[in-house]
Amino acid sequence: MISSLQSRAAGLLSRFYGYRSFRPGQWDVISAVASGRDAVVIMPTGGGKSICYQIPALLAEEGCAVVVSPLIALMQDQTQGLVANGIPAAALHSNQDENENRRITAAAAEGKIKLLYVSPERLLADMDIFKCIKISLFAIDEAHCISQWGHDFRPVYTELSQLKNVFKGVPVMALTATADRLTRNDIITQLHLEDPYCHLSSFDRPNISLAVYANPGARQRNAFIKDMAAKYPQDSGVVYCLSRKGAEETNAALSALGLRTVCYHAGMTPQARDKSLHAFLTGRTQVVCATVAFGMGIDKSNIRWVIHVNMPGNIESYYQEIGRAGRDGLPAEAVLFYSLQDVILRRNFAQESGQPVINVEKLSRMQEYAEARVCRRRILLSYFSEETTCDCGNCDNCRRPPARFDGTVTAQKVLSAVMRTHASTGIRTIIGILRGYSRFDIKTAGYDRLPTFGVGADLTEEQWLDYITQMVQLGLLEIAYEEGNHLRPTALGMKVLRGQERLTLSVYTGTAEIRRKSKKDDGRKVPSDPVQQLFEQLKSVRADIARTENLPPYIVFSDATLLDMAKQKPTDTESLLRVSGVGEVKAVRYGKRFIREIRRFTGMSATERGASIKETLILFNAGMTAREIASTKNIRESTVYSHFAELIGEGMITAFHRIIAADDFRTISAEFDRDPGNAYERLRESYPPGLISVAKAIRTAVAAKKTGLDRK
């Protein structure tokens, strides 16, 4: 049975956000918190955590929800989004004028703000001020920062343990995208949550396709990235690099290829970083080349791809980083470039870290993912202890199972070169011997006199690198990390060398092949399809609006919303409201421009008749006053009153009391009864003309009803 609370919540979701239903889990969390219970919400990035605290904030009759958030950029992004949807929200932070901060705290104390974002430092420092505000709930975003077990521990978060004690009876909810059990329990303990409602979502993000390419060189990588950017010209992408230097080099190389790209890493000044971030969020730049310093809390919904130039050290980090793609639920791509060089580097990092055993183990799991020849999503999900029973169909291994060949002879050539050099050389030298290079190092060691010298001239360096990589993955060779990363045959390798065991290898797919495939793969069709065509046009309308309003495009509407719009093709305000992601305020504020574009596209006249009056009605039904409607639509208040008068005449508005006080109505009405000819002139001295027209319209409406009744 649907409770009245649930229908109110669904009403808010539809009015303010334009969404038809809650996602799995959202309503349960909302109802728990609305009834005063603490909660822990663990959902993957893009899962919809924000709604879980925003709807309870709106459901609360009075008071304001305080949202603790670790990053200013994140707070600004969230408040911008809320305000664009017509929800009173604000943020307190140090990048803002102190007067502005004071004004906001005062407004919160007066109950004029429903959601207040604040950094943990500020909340703890201004505890006394917060005690004067009626607080409906605390939401602790990125709650894993409280735990030393998590990957992003922030000591200041631990002081949030006071909240339950200082603000007795105020529910506290913790939200994060990090799932491991240790961190989860730590969050509950540290925040002193009382019997919290716990929600743990599936971590699957089926819309993100997964692919790994082994050993591409820098040139091929950059060309690949360029193709990817070209495939999604209107959308953005992230390139993750291991080091600051790597990020800068990639950035420079991509710029040289003509891409609009910026750099982002912790070695830059905060100003330079903010500038990069702003350019990226507003869509002025298409690509960001970054280190892991980039990304927490980035809520840009139209990141279509994330490419890792280097392999991360563990699956948690990797999953979180690729999770930034496709937050709007539309198809997105995650690509990992993998090389044995990276494995060696990461191994050194892990061994020098404080916890070598754990970190080497985590690295091995990451490596298994990169080297897998089976469904990659199953590997990821099983890492997060989620059961999977079938292949995903949306990873490279599912889509094009690698072609195989009998690689025994190929492997024997490698193994014999390794044996003849007494397992004292690395990959580069082995390839040099096989290809028959007369390089200085090879000649001095006398390797050019080996019988294996030049036996592999028929294959390219890339092919040899790929086959040797596969031999390491399959356990024929191992890398002696402790001995200068030399190649060493294993027992299995020896068997293959002696011909006691045969070996199957996957056919090498060159990067030319990779590039061709990446273009053909799940990319968008060339806009010959009308929906796609309209979608692109709607995006440029959005870009115009974003530019004039100085907002990031995704705050105006997400890609998912524009796509739904392109499919539904609404040609008036009512049908526009049926599009997912179009709430009332946005329908009125931005709707006209989109409707005009759609009408033109479908061959109708550009303007919808009576649109402005309909918008007024929508906002009136949403509970707004004449003044609020005027400011939302950016029109005069007198125009709003003339709309009211017309709507009353059509019987569309009957809640007269919300427009005019009963006393005023009686006085005006009496004046018309007394002296109809001069009433208007006389009343204008004490009433705005709009109100007089409204009163007249009400008189007519009431009279019509009466005569209607009389006739019966």
Ligand code: ADP
């Ligand atoms: P998270 O904070 O968990 O990373 P968000 O709260 O930013 O995710 O939500 C991700 C996207 O999903 C946003 O664009 C949001 O508006 C959208 N979304 C959330 N809940 C719903 C819903 N019930 N229906 C449709 N879209 C939703």
Ligand code: ZN
């Ligand atoms: Zn798969």
